[in-house]
Amino acid sequence: MTVVDPVPENLEFACPRCRSTVVETYYGPCRSCRDELRSTLGGDARDVTVADYVPKMNVTPNAVATKD
Secondary structure, three states, X not given: OOOOOOOOOOEEEEOOOOOOEEEEOOOOXXXXXXXXXXXXXXXXXXXXXXXXXXXXXXXXXXXXXOOO
């Protein structure tokens, strides 16, 4: 039987962005870096409309598809 070590609830590590020592649940940017990234890079969600696909004129239908 294999004994598995329990996962610690919080990890202590250096923030990969600002290199300050932090205690967080998951590895990644610290809370202040995340807030700064959201304020500078984050944006509002928006709907993007995509035009329908129109094949080029030099594209011909498959010979099997046009077979009578």
